[in-house]
Amino acid sequence: MNTNIKMYQSSNVTQQLNLAPQLLNWLKILQVSSVELSELVDRELVSNPALEAASPEESPMADDIGSDVLASSADGIDLCRSEVGERLGVLADIDEEWRLADEPRLSSSHVLQEKHDFTMDHIASTSRLQDELEQAILFADLSETHAEAARIIAGSIDGRGYLDASLEDIAKASGLDVSEIAVVLEKFQALAPAGIGARDLRECLTLQLKAMDSDTELAQMLVNNWLDHLAAGRAVMVADHLGEDADKVEAAFRLIRTLDPEPGKNDPSVPTEYVEADLEIRSKNGELHVELLDERLPKLQLSSYCKRLLDARQGSKADLEYIRGKVREASFLIQGISQRQDTMLKVARQIVRVQQEFLSSENGALQPLTMNKVAAMIGVHETTVSRAIANKYIRTERGLIEMRSFFKVGYRCADGSSVTPERVKTRLEAFIDAEEALKPLTDAHISERFKKEGLKVARRTVAKYREELGIPSSKERLIRARRREELAIAV
Template sequence: MKLTPEISLEQKQELIMTPKLQQAIELLQLSKLELNQRLEQEMLENPVLERAEEEGEEVEEDLTDEFEDVDWEDYFVDSSSNYKVNNYDQDEDEYNYENFVSASLTLEEHLLHQLHLLQLSSQQIKIGEYIIGSLDNNGFLDTSITQLSKELKVEESGVEEVLAKIQQFDPTGVAAKDLQDSLLIQIDNLVLEAEKKELMNKIVTDHFELVSKNQLRKLSKELSIGLEKIQQLVDLIKMLHPNPANLYTKEVDTKYIEPDLIVEKINGRYVVTMEQDSTPRLRINAYYQKLLKKFKSDAKAKEYLQEKINSALWLIKSIEQRRMTIYRIAEVIVDLQQEFLERGLKYLRPMTMQDVAEEIDMHESTVSRATTSKYIQTPRGLFELKFFFSPGLETKTGEVFSAISIKKMIKDILAKEDKKKPLSDQKIADKLEERGVEVSRRTVSKYRNELEIPSSTQRRRYS
């Protein structure tokens, strides 16, 4: 069979993502803050776009002649001899000191401040600053004394002397080599009887693994001490700070959440409203609309203006479409979660994105984008819209419970358990079955781990 090149026609359909469609999809998944930033950028790039005036404000109609009625002589009055600052009728609250956010000290700043309060030589200050700068995110020093002395080109004894001073700084236990070392430093600084401190040191040094696994009965036998006394000593150890750095701020961005939607109960029914500032209102500047009619001869100027106006109109349409999509999704969620709104987390109904998509006749991916980083304020608290999408488990009676509601039941059961005889995962499953929820021991174990609740062995107390 001979292969020869040939030209052929083929007809097929393809879905092409136009720039406008891409823009609409991108706007849909933006958070409230990101949307505002995006619109500010759009208004800078597109002169025909402007924010709509608030209700009650009058808008100048004849914008083409807006500069003709200005009294330019009064405008340029020489006021060079008067240096008074104009009063702009600013809010008195603007300079209220309560409106200023104070900056919290980081661990490094706090330690450096204490270091410079000591009467040390310049070389010791240098060593101390280097040690503080070498601490990891947990406040531990994972570099050896030998390595530090080589890097600083000083004697090891000099490094040890300064390190010992830093380890006594607040918070106690900082600059230790690891968790056990930190706990030993903290125990040494406790105001306790010498016997108790000695026993606590022995437990941390020689039996730390038993404490971490809560094997107190075995620990009691090895130390020949009563269980109740062991429990008291372990409780004291657990009161110490395992991570000194957590007491001070880390350099992270603070994220503020403002709801996009609000749910209120009005006349016996729950009503969804969009937060007024969640979707900024834009419009086409009337001045440019009138200017477009004047550019009859200048084709380039007319084409430029027409392009900008079309772009602005599409953006306004996309924002409105985004607003309506989010609102419709929220309405469906509220309709399906009436019992949760009335009675709380335990009654959260299982729901998937597909359920909502079918209700509003949209694709599941659209629901996913529309619920990303969107928040709703309800009588039960502030939640991300995605929070309401939870898989469910069906019982023998046909009743369906969401995973979140089952986790809430597990927490309630464990809150009432006898700490001396904690419930095993199987017993928790049995108690859930008594409530009409039939789940396996494996499922209970999975949910308990997701809730970061330790096993029955680790929850057991002996006093």
Template sequence: MKASLQLKLGQSLTMTPQLQQAIRLLQLSTLDLQQEIQQALESNPMLETSEDEDQAADASESPDNTLDKASADDSDANTASSAETDTPADWDENENGPDWSSETDSPDNIPDDLPVDTAWEDIYQSAPSTAARNDDENDHDFETRNSPTETLRDHLEWQLNLTPMSERDQAIAHALLDAVNNNGYLTSPLEEIHSGMVEETDEDQLEFDEVEAVLHRLQHFDPPGVFARDLQECLLIQLNQLPPETPWLAQARLVITHYINLLGNRDYAQLLRRSRLKEDQLREVLALITALNPRPGDTIDQAEPDYVIPDVIVRKHKDRWRVELNPDIAPRIRVNASYASLIKRADSSADNTYLRDQLQEAKWFIKSLQSRNETLLKVATRIVEHQQGFLDHGEEAMKPLILSDIAQAVEMHESTISRVTTQKYMHTPRGIFELKYFFSSHVSTDEGGECSSTAIRAMIKKLISTETPKKPLSDSKIAAMLGDQGIKVARRTVAKYREAMHIPPSNERKRLV
């Protein structure tokens, strides 16, 4: 082979750093965007937060002091923009709020010191001032509000420490506590726990009855039903802790002890015959049993709430749906005109070059934020235009919608629409929904039209909610009822949608009324 040089022309698509930054900001969620803006403010001296008063002052300044005033004018990347569905290009300006700057006159005839018997601080503990509460360094309630929630294990250990026990029983109790899951059930057999303790402590004198006795003591802990080995024992523990005069307590124990399998299968005919209870009596017994908690650990071991901040707000104004960005999702930023004025055009020193580079990065960042807001608002407006039936009438009026429909409407790529609708939320009069919620597949109808899968799920849920509890609707019956409405849905599709909504099958929905 002979080495040679060849000249070849070609075209390739490369992503500039500005485009990469715009794409990265576009797919960030609200919380991630706030962190990204905060990091940019800390690292770039050319960026600063702007308030409404500062913006008014900047507008009154002369063009000389605003260094490429276009960058300062377009720097307010998070200004709340709005659009109405039928005229997306019609932006409404935010109205100024009421002026609260006026001060009220205070009476002058009240003396400074009034005679009192005792001082307020002698009786009541003074609360921190407003300034102290707003200051992060003086926030006394920070640890309380931001501390992790108590777990079930912490709750049980706290009770164990208050229970008088010998060292031997304490060791057994901790071994049992290690075998409790988040639902409050004992996951390991008692024989296995006993043999494990014998091997670890080399104590052949540890009897199985001792482990069982400690278990019975722990089963009196809060919440009722913890340390149970199965569902039957869990329910019996809770029944045993009820007052003896509780109505139908003995009958409930009878059903749980001997006929729990019939109760689980909802075989009420066999249950009535074997328990020798009448239908109205069994109804009272079932009401007492259903009041028990089959997962007692859930009452203590609760996950921290996941708060959602909507990116877009939709409201109806003068019979027209109005779409606007949430102005509180991120701080408003702009270019610092004071630092920008220090840049000299003909100066090539290191300091001047650093300021010039930071200024360029600040402009790119602000422009990327503006592009993100405009794209988000444009996509949300098109979604509202397409799903006005949902906003007016509910889920049953949801129309089929896919990413390519919105991509063609806003003249963007589907990947861009996917980034915009991921982890972005819309606040509507019907609740807060992720933008992806409004996209769904379609099912054909007898009239040649299309019906959204979201609308079909809403119809299935409505049919199940109105069914007869004694004779619930099967998946085949639901499919036939939807077919009568002109919607072609197979039984497997109904089962899939029902399971997606966490609705049990018909045999588990059967009730004794």
């Protein structure tokens, strides 16, 4: 046994950034909602003697404190106001580097953009189910009467995610025919999370299967006709009866077992959460203007009493250091709120500039817009935009809208312009509406038509959008057309 122990000395150089707690708090101020910020300010007013609410006739006096007050304290940080802004920018850059450090290279820029926007969007917490349904209806291509009926349907969803009202009751409440409500329900189910809005278990499972990218026709058929045999484990018997391969039937049963029979119970935020608008977009003389809604926030200023103590150098060294630290914390809070409001305004103005059509008309459509593009417009880092829109809402003539809902990835056209997925879906519906009944267009044919119009939309994407719109496959459309023709001949 070798017991020789050798010791070595070595040195290496590493870079390390120690983030000041104040800077981390500043990033939190940028990201929190108006309700949370108001609560944070209330706590600081109670706990920090150097911070006070200014009366209406007074103005905040953070700028009256000299740099000597903000400099040098027990934590060893030496920052003036301009340096604080620089450090915030550096922090955003480092945040971006950490986020991308382990990200693999992707061959498709569109896939990379979708993954990137997913990361950016989920900095904000997930919305409740009802909020998600309301947002989906708002941005859907629905007529006013159909949108109102869809809202009635959304309000009739129970805790499991099922529709807790009959089509007849919804028809009476909306003033539409039952047949028209059935069409609206199909569109609603395509807009909602998979399985939400189903009327029974079979429909719930079928909706989840239809939302999958893979071929699930066998599983759908088993759900509709052989669901009772699933729990009994009769895959072989069902396969023999259908003349299908037993392994395929067993695989389909396994897939069905992974589905959620009560998708509504997955809502992560069941307790009611109240939100307030941070900004408002108003039309004045035919032009859209953005206004901050910060009445809830008190106007903050540094305590004149603490300032006098520091100026007079009254008190022990420990007392003065304590007061200086509290003054610096208060100053960071005041400047952080100012930075937050300014950044939100800049982002909202760019939203108004790009989304004029959507904000000015009830039938207006969203234009493609990314956080990267807005960041370049206002001269900040992309992660700053992401934090600035997280948990923020804008009051518009079309209702209260979450800021991140205005950001949509677009499809690049041959002429350099972009269109949103919603417009691609509208064009897809137009293709199918104009097709010959007995010669329906396949998903591949529709993909080729998009290509001729300068849009690259994959066949799988066409299938996904078609199912979201509640449009049957070309095979099913052909079968229905033949049945209609046979009935017409018989008559």
